[in-house]
Amino acid sequence: MPEPLKFTYDINGENFASAGEASMQIKKELRSLGFDPQTIRRVSIAMYEGEINMVIHAGGGVAEVLVSPDSIEIILTDHGPGIPDIDLAMQEGYSTAPDTIRSIGFGAGMGLPNMKKYTDEMVIESHVQKGTRVFMRFDVK
């Protein structure tokens, strides 16, 4: 088994238009490493949702991706407002996104549930006023 590859992406919170770039990058990496399309899709969608969350709610953050042939792990770290009630945030349709964000088609309350759906394990640690850390693991089938 080769050494895992580590990729780190800064998610820029200032620029909404750049959200999704890390997802693009990791998609390209996984493709060139020879992962199957299904795995690539799961990872890139979860990454995309995570990026959008960090941009909308937390003013950006850092995404670290650890890639091994049999599993992919993503750790999203931000220093935003934190999530007071994680169970509530995990409910489909629950969102705290402001109207301005909803007006451009985001903030439907599907981000976290979608991420969970595509991962084999997802752990959220959050401290109000300090920030949030989301760990996601994808097993390669």
Place this chain on the structure above:
Amino acid sequence: MGNYNHSVLLDIEKCKGCTNCLKRCPTEAIRIRDGHAQINSNRCIDCGECIRICPYKAKKAVSDKIERLQEFKYKIALPAPSLYGQFDNLDDIDYLLQGLLDYGFDEVFEVARAAEIVSGYTRRYLKMPGLAKPVISSACPVVSRLIALRYPFLIDNVMPLKPPVDVAAQLAREGAMKAHPELKSEDIGVCFISPCPAKVSYLKSEKEAGRGNVDCIVSASDIYFAIVNKMERKQVPIPVSKTGMIGVSWAASGGEASALFNDRYLAADGIENVIKVLDNIDNGTLPNLEFVELDACTGGCVGGVMNVANPFIAKARLQSIRRYLPVSQNWDFFNSKDDDMVPDSFFSEGSIEYEPDDSLAGDMNEAFRKRAAIQEIADSLPQLDCGSCGAPTCMAFAEDIVRGEATEEECIVKMRDKIQQLLRGEHNDSK
């Protein structure tokens, strides 16, 4: 698709080995080696960007010579809708069609007419249950090829109907065989007048795969100069055009999509915009849409590199051509047929297969080792993406080194640092 035909070629004599095409290529298919450009055919999507940007005209779009027509007893011209926008003051399409007949074609079958039929069937197709939405147009071969290389999950979204050029060729041949029973199929030469090299590549590959009815593909610019003198417009032409607004509109971006009479569509043109939209569909971040029309060339097919006219002027001309046309001249095609059926003969025979263009190695362990080695080299490079090494970016250069296609010494920035170190070293020695 190792055997996919390409129609963008390089004239080595003219190529100066500059970095214009290198930096422009959307799939990073070009490298400069031994002082001139090389195109990696596994990555090339025939978009023609390198032809547009080359200041030395060293990139060429290849098509058949018009003389090839002489091989056939019965010659049928298939003018692309974009051809209508190439001529000054052309207020009536029939002048152009007459010009093609005067040039020596026995018959003209407008691709615009086939486009109206494809539009009709697309409206029906979109109503079928269980479709992956949005349905992506299959008309631009650059887009289909890009999807095959990079978007495996969008393959099911690509509309499986034949593009208008194939439908035109099929109907033209069938019609000619019926009208002239003395002709054998090989006597008939179906000749598409193409706005772009991607159509040339697509049609040649189809032909090689034993599909398709197009025998010869000539560029719009070649035919332009051959027929512009024939179009004297001294007398009123025989009305042969069977095209309405819909068919003519296919020549420009949005024409295909607007013919669906459904406002849930998106039309994007220009290869960079196309890539952005595909990324959005792939990420599931597009609003609910029924149909997506993507044209690799800016402006749509009028922007093809084999055309003569400026795409925007061509588009403006099309507006005046359209003015007195009915919406479509092909409603009768659908009259006697089942309301929601699309006949099998209008479905593509081939299918798109995923062929990743940038795989590092067949074996994943090997791919991981290579990727780690690439990173190590990339970290030592200047990240200027200057292109002087012959690769479009430092990252691509690092990858080329690991693939064994380049050596680190080719980085002139690193070389300069090395020389300066040496010079300093000598200076110190002399003290």
